[in-house]
Amino acid sequence: xxxxxxxxxxxxxxxxxxxxxxxxxxxxxxxxxxxxxxxxxxxxxxxxxxxxxxxxxxxxxxxxxxxxxxxxxxxxxxxxxxxxxxxxxxxxxxxxxxxxxxxxxxxxxxxxxxxxxxxxxxxxxx
Amino acid sequence: xxxxxxxxxxxxxxxxxxxxxxxxxxxxxxxxxxxxxxxxxxxxxxxxxxxxxxxxxxxxxxxxxxxxxxxxxxxxxxxxxxxxxxxxxxxxxxxxxxxxxxxxxxxxxxxxxxxxxxxxxxxxxxxxxxxxxxxxxxxxxxxxxxxxxxxxxxxxxxxxxxxxxxxxxxxxxxxxxxxxxxxxxxxxxxxxxxxxxxxxxxxxxxxxxxxxxxxxxxxxxxxxxxxxxxxxxxxxxxxxxxxxxxxxxxxxxxxxxxxxxxxxxxxxxxxxxxxxxxxxxxxxxxxxxxxxxxxxxxxxxxxxxxxxxxxxxxxxxxxxxxxxxxxxxxxxxxxxxxxxxxxxxxxxxxxxxxxxxxxxxxxxxxxxxxxxxxxxxxxxxxxxxxxxxxxxxxxxxxxxxxxxxxxxxxxxxxxxxxxxxxxxxxxxxxxxxxxxxxxxxxxxxxxxxxxxxxxxxxxxxxxxxxxxxxxxxxxxxxxxxxxxxxxxxxxxxxxxxxxxxxxxxxxxxxxxxxxxxxxxxxxxxxxxxxxxxxxxxxxxxxxxxxxxxxxxxxxxxxxxxxxxxxxxxxxxxxxxxxxxxxxxxxxxxxxxxxxxxxxxxxxxxxxxxxxxxxxxxxxxxxxxxxxxxxxxxxxxxxxxxxxxxxxxxxxxxxxxxxxxxxxxxxxxxxxxxxxxxxxxxxxxxxxxxxxxxxxxxxxxxxxxxxxxxxxxxxxxxxxxxxxxxxxxxxxxxxxxxxxxxxxxxxxxxxxxxxxxxxxxxxxxxxxxxxxxxxxxxxxxxxxxxxxxxxxxxxxxxxxxxxxxxxxxxxxxxxxxxxxxxxxxxxxxxxxxxxx
Numbered sequence: 001x002x003x004x005x006x007x008x009x010x011x012x013x014x015x016x017x018x019x020x021x022x023x024x025x026x027x028x029x030x031x032x033x034x035x036x037x038x039x040x041x042x043x044x045x046x047x048x049x050x051x052x053x054x055x056x057x058x059x060x061x062x063x064x065x066x067x068x069x070x071x072x073x074x075x076x077x078x079x080x081x082x083x084x085x086x087x088x089x090x091x092x093x094x095x096x097x098x099x100x101x102x103x104x105x106x107x108x109x110x111x112x113x114x115x116x117x118x119x120x121x122x123x124x125x126x
Numbered sequence: 127x128x129x130x131x132x133x134x135x136x137x138x139x140x141x142x143x144x145x146x147x148x149x150x151x152x153x154x155x156x157x158x159x160x161x162x163x164x165x166x167x168x169x170x171x172x173x174x175x176x177x178x179x180x181x182x183x184x185x186x187x188x189x190x191x192x193x194x195x196x197x198x199x200x201x202x203x204x205x206x207x208x209x210x211x212x213x214x215x216x217x218x219x220x221x222x223x224x225x226x227x228x229x230x231x232x233x234x235x236x237x238x239x240x241x242x243x244x245x246x247x248x249x250x251x252x253x254x255x256x257x258x259x260x261x262x263x264x265x266x267x268x269x270x271x272x273x274x275x276x277x278x279x280x281x282x283x284x285x286x287x288x289x290x291x292x293x294x295x296x297x298x299x300x301x302x303x304x305x306x307x308x309x310x311x312x313x314x315x316x317x318x319x320x321x322x323x324x325x326x327x328x329x330x331x332x333x334x335x336x337x338x339x340x341x342x343x344x345x346x347x348x349x350x351x352x353x354x355x356x357x358x359x360x361x362x363x364x365x366x367x368x369x370x371x372x373x374x375x376x377x378x379x380x381x382x383x384x385x386x387x388x389x390x391x392x393x394x395x396x397x398x399x400x401x402x403x404x405x406x407x408x409x410x411x412x413x414x415x416x417x418x419x420x421x422x423x424x425x426x427x428x429x430x431x432x433x434x435x436x437x438x439x440x441x442x443x444x445x446x447x448x449x450x451x452x453x454x455x456x457x458x459x460x461x462x463x464x465x466x467x468x469x470x471x472x473x474x475x476x477x478x479x480x481x482x483x484x485x486x487x488x489x490x491x492x493x494x495x496x497x498x499x500x501x502x503x504x505x506x507x508x509x510x511x512x513x514x515x516x517x518x519x520x521x522x523x524x525x526x527x528x529x530x531x532x533x534x535x536x537x538x539x540x541x542x543x544x545x546x547x548x549x550x551x552x553x554x555x556x557x558x559x560x561x562x563x564x565x566x567x568x569x570x571x572x573x574x575x576x577x578x579x580x581x582x583x584x585x586x587x588x589x590x591x592x593x594x595x596x597x598x599x600x601x602x603x604x605x606x607x608x609x610x611x612x613x614x615x616x617x618x619x620x621x622x623x624x625x626x627x628x629x630x631x632x633x634x635x636x637x638x639x640x641x642x643x644x645x646x647x648x649x650x651x652x653x654x655x656x657x658x659x660x661x662x663x664x665x666x667x668x669x670x671x672x673x674x675x676x677x678x679x680x681x682x683x684x685x686x687x688x689x690x691x692x693x694x695x696x697x698x699x700x701x702x703x704x705x706x707x708x709x710x711x712x713x714x715x716x717x718x719x720x721x722x723x724x725x726x727x728x729x730x731x732x733x734x735x736x737x738x739x740x741x742x743x744x745x746x747x748x749x750x751x752x753x754x755x756x757x758x759x760x761x762x763x764x765x766x767x768x769x770x771x772x773x774x775x776x777x778x779x780x781x782x783x784x785x786x787x788x789x790x791x792x793x794x795x796x797x798x799x800x801x802x803x804x805x806x807x808x809x810x811x812x813x814x815x816x817x818x819x820x821x822x823x824x825x826x827x828x829x830x831x832x833x834x835x836x837x838x839x840x841x842x843x844x845x846x847x848x849x850x851x852x853x854x855x856x857x858x859x860x861x862x863x864x865x866x867x868x869x870x871x872x873x874x875x876x877x878x879x880x881x882x883x884x885x886x887x888x889x890x891x892x893x894x895x896x897x898x899x900x901x902x903x904x905x906x907x908x909x910x911x912x913x914x915x916x917x918x919x920x921x922x923x924x925x926x927x928x929x930x931x932x933x934x935x936x937x938x939x940x941x942x943x944x945x946x947x948x949x950x951x952x953x954x955x956x957x958x959x960x961x
Contacts, residue, residue: 069667089663094592097593122823
């Protein structure tokens with residue numbers, strides 16, 4: 001079972017994502033901000049992180065930079081209410097980008113795609 | 127009475143039928159068109175002929191000679207320059223002292239010429255123009271007459287709005303010698319544009335005779351085919367040399383020495399020229415076959431024109447097409463309607479030539495090809511578009527803007543509507559021109575394009591690793607041939623196109639099964655400018671800056687005028703390197719002859735490395751994927767030495783993981799890896815196979831034998847820029863000169879050669895090699911590699927060229943030479959056995 005870290009400052013989003021992704025068979029751990037996310041990352045291993053870009057006074061992009069540097073084998077899917085960050089090259093470090101929507105099917109598809117790619121990479125690209 | 131036959135035209139509009147013949151000599155039912163005109167004149171008792179020649183006069187003279195073989199007397203006049211129609215007749219003035227008739231040599235008509243002459247006499251005309259009515263008068267000169275048939279108005283090639291009559295000038299005139307006073311000497315002068323309007327202005331007796339009967343100007347290939355259709359339908363009577371056979375219900379005309387195995391499959395009018403062989407089981411309807419042809423079993427011809435010396439292999443299907451002289455049509459090949467195949471061309475087995483395609487002379491269409499557009503200049507139409515992930519062709523000859531637009535549309539059709547692709551090109555002007563057309567095609571399929579414009583391929587691949595685009599492509603000047611263009615296709619991960627992706631695009635291209643976006647939904651183009659910054663960030667993150675800054679190497683880099691020169695020097699300077707950059711500017715005019723320029727450039731680089739006491743010199747390939755290394759002594763390392771050095775340094779730096787090398791790489795890679803408890807993965811020799819291996823998280827280095835490296839810590843793609851930085855970092859961290867690092871590596875004698883081998887024989891050679899290796903230790907990753915203890919030989923058929931590679935490695939040169947020679951001889955013998 002793949003374990004996913006969901007980082008979002010909105011409690012309702014965290015609950016929604018956790019419920020929906022759990023139903024998909026993932027183990028979901030949530031964090032409300034950068035500090036909590038780092039704490040969770042120190043406690044356990046994750047297969048993927050779903051990261052909001054605007055986190056109250058913090059920037060999800062900064063956290064993304066940190067994750068890429070320190071946990072480069074863990075893919076990150078950015079999840080934002082804004083599509084404009086797609087053109088920000090700092091965001092290109094992520095493995096996926098989803099514009100937030102009430103319909104979570106795109107998010108689920110992207111998570112599945114990125115995880116499959118990760119597995120493929122680990123197997124040597126075969 | 128004399129007649130002037132106008133036979134000087136170039137026949138440009140009817141190409142490629144006129145590629146080796148002047149237009150009047152094009153065969154119509156196995157005789158030159160002009161011979162039918164001569165027969166018509168003879169029929170009306172005009173046997174004293176003046177032939178006006180200009181283009182390829184010798185072909186016409188050789189055929190007609192003095193005319194006695196055809197019952198006429200011929201005088202040839204060949205003006206020295208293009209004088210126009212009336213000007214050319216003026217050149218023959220001394221032979222035209224009495225009333226004469228003028229007629230074109232490339233008409234098909236059965237007009238009663240006597241009636242035209244009688245009309246001229248009755249009217250006491252100075253000039254009579256023969257007129258006829260046509261459905262589409264736009265391409266002709268319209269003539270208006272009054273009730274006495276006196277001409278009142280000319281309209282040269284009118285638009286539909288100007289058409290006031292369907293009566294046109296047929297180019298058949300009866301003229302009095304008086305007209306010569308209107309025609310100036312030595313000037314370009316035309317009958318319909320100059321002479322007749324002058325006569326009209328002067329109120330000279332100029333009449334138009336509306337002739338009854340058949341008339342057709344055989345001006346283009348469609349008209350040529352339609353002339354045959356009209357003859358098949360009996361619209362016009364024509365003299366046919368081949369005698370009529372007595373078959374009820376069939377109109378068979380069979381020449382001398384013809385072998386016709388079975389006439390039951392012949393239908394309608396079928397003409398077979400002398401010495402032609404038609405085998406059984408054929409179905410031939412309304413067709414004309416020339417002399418010395420062979421039509422094999424099961425061939426189906428319908429409304430076809432086949433000139434002399436053609437060979438149509440069994441099962442071929444040809445519909446309403448023209449096959450010129452010395453053409454070979456392969457087994458089960460299919461020529462759709464309206465195809466023209468010019469002289470000396472070979473169509474491969476099972477090839478398909480799509481409707482209305484014209485193939486110019488001396489072409490080779492490979493077996494199984496599908497030809498969808500006119501083939502004019504290139505020599506070859508390939509069976510498949512792709513060579514691996516690349517489409518290659520001569521710029522603006524094979525890869526034309528229109529071809530690229532279609533290709534772009536085919537590529538776009540393979541991708542989801544509304545998705546994004548990444549575009550890039552090198553500095554070459556042709557790359558820019560063709561990329562623009564290609565982008566147009568993509569947009570038409572409803573796919574968006576993010577344009578990186580001029581960039582290096584490694585940057586494009588790097589961006590593709592991120593989200594956003596489902597694929598990418600890069601236009602660049604050919605690596606082996608500066609006149610050619612290469613389009614590199616990449617998937618959404620920046621990897622080379624897989625064969626299934628290539629086949630998908632190819633299938634859509636050939637079937638023209640394009641997805642055309644609705645007018646409101648074509649794709650959009652956006653420029654993407656900050657990829658270089660993104661690349662730079664990742665590049666710096668993947669290196670040990672401290673080590674590099676401390677070592678502060680001086681390196682000389684020849685950038686070969688590539689866009690890499692705009693990025694790498696800045697990054698290396700930031701890492702504390704002193705970079706002496708050569709040819710570090712982008713020059714759109716550069717690029718040609720660069721392969722030939724490499725050796726002198728390397729020698730120059732070597733001198734500079736020596737004189738500046740630099741730690742290394744690099745020659746960066748224009749694609750920025752491959753490098754050539756010069757050590758601190760200025761010695762130029764070959765690809766095998768560079769791979770050995772890179773492996774040795776990587777292992778000495780203490781990095782643990784897997785090293786991926788192709789099957790033909792030397793075995794000292796394994797020897798070095800074992801010492802450091804690392805593993806080696808042998809891959810197939812294709813780029814994609816190597817890069818797929820590099821995608822594994824365990825791989826620390828993937829290296830080819832031609833100076834290309836993928837360093838997955840940064841990106842799992844060949845990147846010459848990062849390879850340079852990594853080599854400097856490794857050299858600095860290990861702390862020994864590069865020359866010493868190479869000496870330390872286990873040495874071996876490594877030799878390779880290539881032998882020419884036709885495609886059809888490659889399989890046979892490998893079967894022989896396989897049989898020969900039965901009792902030996904062999905591996906079959908790519909080709910067949912036979913191991914003799916520490917020594918080995920690899921026989922590897924080339925994927926894209928008609929050759930086989932032989933690689934041998936041994937402990938000493940003598941053994942390697944012996945092994946190479948032994949297998950070279952074996953392959954040569956197998957080739958002889960297979961012939």
